[in-house]
Each structure stands twice: as structure tokens, then as C-alpha cells.
Amino acid sequence: MLDTISAKAPLVVCRGVGKSWETKGGTVTALDGIDLLVDRREFVVFLGPSGCGKSTLLYLIAGLEAVTSGTITSGGLEVKVPGTDRGLIFQESSLFPWMSVGENVTFGLKLRGMKPEERRGIANELLRKVGLGDAADKRPDQLSGGMRQRAAMARALALRPEVLLLDEPFAALDVQTRSKMQDFLIEVWRDSGASMLFVTHHIDEAVGLADRVVVFTSRPGRIKSIVPVDLPRPRDPRSPEFHALSDHLTDLLRDEVDRAFAEQERVR
Amino acid sequence: MKALPLTAGALPAVASTTARRLRAVRGLTIVIWWVLSLGCFAGIWEAAWALGWADPLLLPPPHIFLARFSDQAQAFASNDVIGEVSADSAYVALLTTIVASSLRVLAGLALGFTFSVGMGLLIRYFRPFGNLTLPTITLLAPISPIAWLPVAIFIFGIGNPPAIFMVFISLFFVMTLSTISQVDSVSRTFLNVGAIMGASRRQLFLHVIVPAILPSLFMTLRMNLFGAWMVVLVAEATGVGSGLGQIVMLARNTFNSSLSFFTMTLIGLVGFLFDVALRQVQNRVLFWVPPSAVGRL
Numbered sequence: 084m085l086d087t088i089s090a091k092a093p094l095v096v097c098r099g100v101g102k103s104w105e106t107k108g109g110t111v112t113a114l115d116g117i118d119l120l121v122d123r124r125e126f127v128v129f130l131g132p133s134g135c136g137k138s139t140l141l142y143l144i145a146g147l148e149a150v151t152s153g154t155i156t157s158g159g160l161e162v163k164v165p166g167t168d169r170g171l172i173f174q175e176s177s178l179f180p181w182m183s184v185g186e187n188v189t190f191g192l193k194l195r196g197m198k199p200e201e202r203r204g205i206a207n208e209l210l211r212k213v214g215l216g217d218a219a220d221k222r223p224d225q226l227s228g229g230m231r232q233r234a235a236m237a238r239a240l241a242l243r244p245e246v247l248l249l250d251e252p253f254a255a256l257d258v259q260t261r262s263k264m265q266d267f268l269i270e271v272w273r274d275s276g277a278s279m280l281f282v283t284h285h286i287d288e289a290v291g292l293a294d295r296v297v298v299f300t301s302r303p304g305r306i307k308s309i310v311p312v313d314l315p316r317p318r319d320p321r322s323p324e325f326h327a328l329s330d331h332l333t334d335l336l337r338d339e340v341d342r343a344f345a346e347q348e349r350v351r
Numbered sequence: 352m353k354a355l356p357l358t359a360g361a362l363p364a365v366a367s368t369t370a371r372r373l374r375a376v377r378g379l380t381i382v383i384w385w386v387l388s389l390g391c392f393a394g395i396w397e398a399a400w401a402l403g404w405a406d407p408l409l410l411p412p413p414h415i416f417l418a419r420f421s422d423q424a425q426a427f428a429s430n431d432v433i434g435e436v437s438a439d440s441a442y443v444a445l446l447t448t449i450v451a452s453s454l455r456v457l458a459g460l461a462l463g464f465t466f467s468v469g470m471g472l473l474i475r476y477f478r479p480f481g482n483l484t485l486p487t488i489t490l491l492a493p494i495s496p497i498a499w500l501p502v503a504i505f506i507f508g509i510g511n512p513p514a515i516f517m518v519f520i521s522l523f524f525v526m527t528l529s530t531i532s533q534v535d536s537v538s539r540t541f542l543n544v545g546a547i548m549g550a551s552r553r554q555l556f557l558h559v560i561v562p563a564i565l566p567s568l569f570m571t572l573r574m575n576l577f578g579a580w581m582v583v584l585v586a587e588a589t590g591v592g593s594g595l596g597q598i599v600m601l602a603r604n605t606f607n608s609s610l611s612f613f614t615m616t617l618i619g620l621v622g623f624l625f626d627v628a629l630r631q632v633q634n635r636v637l638f639w640v641p642p643s644a645v646g647r648l
């Protein structure tokens with residue numbers, strides 16, 4: 084590609100990113116002065132109180148919303164619109180109910196004009212990778228919540244993205260399924276070679292997955308601190324190091340959640 | 352990569368026979384309530400007649416207007432035949448009349464649905480086109496379809512076209528506006544998925560918006576079905592000169608109350624069958640909509 088990008092260059096770069104909306108009640112500032120570099124193959128988790136703008140930042144990087152200030156680049160190019168180098172996985176089920184699971188998974192390829200016969204094979208292969216080998220002809224509503232998120236992941240992987248943006252993808256799942264899905268996500272990450280940007284409210288999930296945890300302040304969202312997680316994988320949630328990190332993050336987060344609550348009280 | 356198996360619970364065969372029996376019982380229950388409902392309605396009417404409260408000339412009970420079926424059918428034979436018509440050709444005439452009216456409704460529904468959905472999509476796809484046409488459509492929409500009847504006759508004269516036009520008009524404005532509001536309320540997530548997967552504006556309309564709005568548009572079509580039957584009957588009664596609507600008019604002019612109720616029964620039955628047929632189409636075409644959302648009897 085461009086000569087200016089060396090192999091060491093970060094994949095996603097946010098510089099002074101801010102986002103605000105004009106509403107009837109005045110200007111709502113969701114994000115302010117976000118500086119963040121995400122390396123290739125890095126796993127970054129966003130942690131922060133509700134409403135601090137984590138989803139907004141993912142949507143900005145995805146190109147679904149435009150920044151109010153600052154710039155975002157992905158692979159050296161400024162992000163203005165969505166691009167297939169960036170995949171996004173939503174919190175709620177986002178499979179189209181009018182397509183079979185297999186058609187959903189290869190929807191992006193269909194848009195690029197790939198023929199149905201060709202797509203079928205790819206769908207089966209992708210679904211096998213996410214452990215849904217026999218689901219191609221099922222309807223999305225015949226799958227469980229965890230299976231749907233796997234299918235959504237297969238759909239994103241079909242376009243071979245360089246970065247996967249995941250907005251609380253496991254929030255609606257039960258504890259057992261969630262933990263399985265976390266192991267599974269690590270496999271997908273290793274296998275695909277993509278960077279991961281993962282939003283969660285769960286501190287243990289953050290420590291379990293991340294290379295680095297980005298902690299946000301309450302609104303307007305700024306980066307409060309970036310905590311590296313240098314534990315070897317697979318990680319043992321019962322190890323003292325794991326506990327130490329999650330305690331540290333809990334403390335960081337508690338201040339912000341308290342502030343967010345105090346603010347809400349004031350507004351009322 | 353190692354796949355993590357998430358077992359889908361396999362249903363034992365016993366469960367499916369139980370389910371089948373349950374469905375049979377539910378079906379039977381529905382039939383029983385239908386019979387009871389109709390039985391009560393007809394029973395009260397018959398009782399009113401038996402007690403002498405209902406004048407058989409004005410309000411003939413079902414056993415009178417449904418008896419002598421072939422006599423009733425005579426009325427449907429075209430009036431330029433002089434003298435008695437054979438029972439067989441009377442039945443043919445009856446069937447022809449029903450089919451003629453049905454085809455008018457069907458043609459109007461198909462044209463109205465296609466054009467209104469197309470119009471709604473164009474309005475949202477090409478903004479300037481929308482700005483140009485939407486004010487007019489919004490103003491024309493509240494005009495009752497019946498008010499269009501003279502226009503239909505001025506333009507199309509006598510025959511099928513004015514009746515079909517009436518159905519078309521009764522659907523077009525309502526469904527165009529409904530299409531627009533459906534397009535505007537397509538789930539943000541679905542649109543975002545389309546955009547993320549690299550869809551162009553055209554692809555977004557074709558592959559996301561159209562399938563997303565189709566189920567509720569079909570519901571709107573079904574709700575407008577009875578309205579379509581109404582305008583066809585009015586058109587037939589006044590301008591077209593054939594069909595079930597004309598028979599209703601004939602019954603009125605000849606003061607034949609038996610024929611009037613007989614035709615009403617036919618209209619009710621055919622309308623009901625239309626709704627059943629539309630629901631079947633809906634179940635086939637819109638397979639992803641759960642039956643509970645399709646609307647039950």
C-alpha cells in the first residue's frame with residue numbers, strides 16, 4: 084500500500100477526537116479530546132460508566148458517525164465513511180430475519196457481486212469456523228443468542244477486516260455462554276489476525292481479554308487511564324495477579340460511576 | 352481452530368406427536384366456535400321470524416334466502432336473455448359474476464400495491480422527487496375513494512377499468528404514505544449493518560429497506576382489502592353495469608330482499624376467502640414473520 088506506512092505503524096489512530104450533538108436541551112458532548120493508538124493485532128478493551136461515549140467512539144471509528152473535532156485514521160487513511168477494513172458487531176442481534184443464516188454471513192460478499200454458488204461454500208466454511216457448521220439453512224430466530232453472535236462474527240470475518248469493533252457483544256448472554264464466547268473470541272482474534280476494539284461493562288471480561296484496557300471518565304468521555312494487562316494467556320481469573328488488576332480497575336471505575344450518578348442527581 | 356459445540360436440544364419424537372395432537376385440538380376448538388357463532392346469529396334471526404317479529408318480506412331469515420338456490424342464481428344470468436334460464440347456465444352466470452368482481456378487486460390490489468410501494472420508495476430514494484410529489488399526495492390522500500367514482504367514469508367509461516381504478520385509488524395514497532413512514536422507521540441497526548457491509552444507497556434500498564418494510568406493508572394491504580371490496584361494489588352498482596355490486600342494485604330496484612341477503616352472503620364469503628388467501632401468500636412470501644404477528648382469525 085502506501086510507502087509511508089511501516090509495519091510498526093499503528094492501525095487505528097484517534098487524534099483529539101471529540102463528538103457532540105445539538106439537541107433541544109443544548110449541546111451534548113459525548114467525547115472530548117480522545118487520543119488513542121491501536122496497534123495491529125492488538126486487543127483493546129473500552130471500560131467506562133454508562134453514557135460516557137464508548138459506543139459513540141466505536142461508531143466514529145466505524146465511520147457511521149462523523150467526528151465533531153479531531154481526526155481518525157485507519158490503515159493510514161482518514162475515516163469518513165464505513166469501509167470493509169472495519170467490521171462492527173452490535174450488542175443486539177443484528178442478523179436480517181429475512182435471510183437464512185448462511186445468506187446473512189455472506190451478505191457483504193453478495194453486495195460485492197459474488198455468485199450464490201460460490202457464496203454457499205464460503206458460508207459453510209465460515210460457519211464451521213465459528214462452530215455453527217450445520218446452521219447455514221436455518222433462520223436466525225432458530226438460533227440461540229450466543230449462536231447469533233457467532234454468526235454475526237462470521238459475517239464480519241467474511242470481509243477480512245483489519246479491525247473488529249465489538250459493542251458489548253456478549254451483554255445479553257448468560258454467564259456460562261459468555262465465558263465460552265470469550266474463549267471463542269480469543270481464538271477468532273488469533274486466527275484472523277485482526278485488531279480488536281471491545282466495549283464492556285464487565286471488569287473481569289476486560290481483564291480476561293485485553294492487551295490494554297482504556298478507562299473512560301463519565302460524560303464528557305475522556306480517557307482517564309490506560310491499563311496494560313501483561314498476564315499470559317490463557318488467563319486464570321482466580322490468580323492473584325488477575326485479582327489485583329481487576330481491583331485496580333474497579334477503583335478507577337468507581338470514582339467515575341460515582342461522579343456520573345452525582346451528575347444525574349444534579350440534573351434532576 | 353477448535354469449534355466450541357453449543358448443543359441445540361434435539362426434540363424427542365414423542366414431543367412432535369403431542370404437538371400434532373395439540374394442534375388438532377386447537378383446530379377443532381376454532382371450528383366449534385365458528386359453528387357456535389354462526390349458529391347463534393342465524394338462530395336469533397330464525398327465532399325472530401318464527402315468533403313473527405321479523406317480516407319475511409323485509410328480513411327473510413337464512414333458510415328462506417338460501418333455499419331455492421337455483422332461483423336466486425337466475426338473477427345473475429344476463430338480462431338480455433328472455434324467459435326462463437336453465438339452472439345450469441344460471442349457476443355459470445353466478446360463478447361468472449363472482450369471478451368478475453373478484454378479478455377486479457385482485458387487479459386493483461396488485462396494481463395499487465405495486466405502484467404505491469414503488470412510489471413510496473422513489474419518494475424516499477430521490478429526495479427532490481419526493482419534495483415535488485409529497486405535498487400533492489398528502490393533500491389527495493384524505494379524499495374518500497367514493498368521491499373519485501365520477502372521475503373514474505369520466506376517464507374510463509363503463510367496464511372493468513373504472514372498477515379497477517377505484518380499487519387502485521383506494522389503496523394508492525394510503526399505501527404510498529404508509530410506505531414512506533415504514534421506510535423512515537427501518538431499524539437503525541439494520542441500516543448500520545448494511546452500511547458496514549459496504550452497501551451502496553441502491554443496495555441498501557434493495558437488500559435492506561425493501562425486505563424490512565414488506566411485512567407491515569402486507570398487513571396494510573390486508574387491512575385495506577375490505578375497503579377495496581367496498582369500492583368495487585359501489586363502482587359496479589353505479590357505473591360498471593356488471594358484477595356483484597350490480598346484483599345488489601338489482602335487488603334494491605326490484606325490492607327483492609331475499610336476493611339482497613343472498614348476495615350479501617356471497618360477498619361476505621368471497622371477502623373472507625380473499626383474506627384467507629392473502630394470509631397464505633403472506634405466510635409463504637414473508638416466511639420470516641412469526642405466525643403470531645401475521646394476525647389470527
Ligand SMILES: Nc1ncnc2c1ncn2[C@@H]1O[C@H](COP(=O)(O)OP(=O)(O)OP(=O)(O)O)[C@@H](O)[C@H]1O
Binds near residue numbers: 106113131
Ligand atoms: N444521536 C444522538 N443525539 C444526541 N445524543 C446522543 C446521540 N447518541 C448518543 N448520544 C449521547 O451521547 C452519550 C454517549 O452515548 P453512548 O451510547 O456512546 O454511551 P455508552 O458509553 O456506549 O453507554 P452505554 O454503556 O450505556 O452503552 C450519551 O449521553 C447519549 O445520550
Ligand SMILES: [Mg+2]
Binds near residue numbers: 139
Ligand atoms: Mg453503548
